[in-house]
Amino acid sequence: MHLKPLAALMLTSLLATAVHAAERLPTIPPAQYSDEQKKAAEDFLAARKVPVFGPFEPLMHSPQVMNQARAMGDYLRYNSAIGNTLSELAILVTAREWTQDYEWYVHQPIALKMGIKPEVAAAIADGRRPAVMTEDEAIVYDFSVELHRNKRVSDVTFERAEKRFGKKGVVDLTGINAYYALLAMQLNVAQYQLPKDGKRLVRLPE
Numbered sequence: 001m002h003l004k005p006l007a008a009l010m011l012t013s014l015l016a017t018a019v020h021a022a023e024r025l026p027t028i029p030p031a032q033y034s035d036e037q038k039k040a041a042e043d044f045l046a047a048r049k050v051p052v053f054g055p056f057e058p059l060m061h062s063p064q065v066m067n068q069a070r071a072m073g074d075y076l077r078y079n080s081a082i083g084n085t086l087s088e089l090a091i092l093v094t095a096r097e098w099t100q101d102y103e104w105y106v107h108q109p110i111a112l113k114m115g116i117k118p119e120v121a122a123a124i125a126d127g128r129r130p131a132v133m134t135e136d137e138a139i140v141y142d143f144s145v146e147l148h149r150n151k152r153v154s155d156v157t158f159e160r161a162e163k164r165f166g167k168k169g170v171v172d173l174t175g176i177n178a179y180y181a182l183l184a185m186q187l188n189v190a191q192y193q194l195p196k197d198g199k200r201l202v203r204l205p206e
Helices: 005-022 034-047 061-080 082-096 103-116 116-125 135-150 157-189
Strands: none
Touching: 005 034, 034 061, 061 082, 061 157, 082 103, 082 135, 082 157, 103 116, 103 157, 135 157
8 A cells, every 4th residue: 555645645644754754852961061061060970979860861951950950940849848758749730731751751750759649640641620639739730730721820829829838839849840830841842752651641632
């Protein structure tokens, strides 16, 4: 069976796109690091106790951005005013809203380990509001979804978050969403590849 000319052209285009996608912002071998990249990698290792990985690999093409992003993440992921469990919930919402497969791949198991229930994570993955959440989870979920979808939050949503977490907590919650949106953007632009055991999020209608 022969492909029609248009179908053949589309297939060729898709294959070319797939090859190109893997080469957009390829991981730089450490042996090829510039002096600036070496310093950024050393700072990363000192702070995170692991070599540069994941979203920070494409960021290494601009090592100063990578280093600044890592520093912000050191606080927002591990020491924010809303605590690590709720921060993981916000990260899952961000990964889902940006359909960022690698971000979800890394953080969904962490979220479960931190106490987010599997059914909550599953609902988020499906693009649904979880049916059962704690009060704190509901505040974080609603704030995060509203921020991503509406580009702002309502007075009611803001007041709920401020009453529970204080002004610092509101700033930190906004920061977590913004930081992981930054990483999601970089990964999506780079078309960073999932590990072989990774599962892509369902693509939701836009």
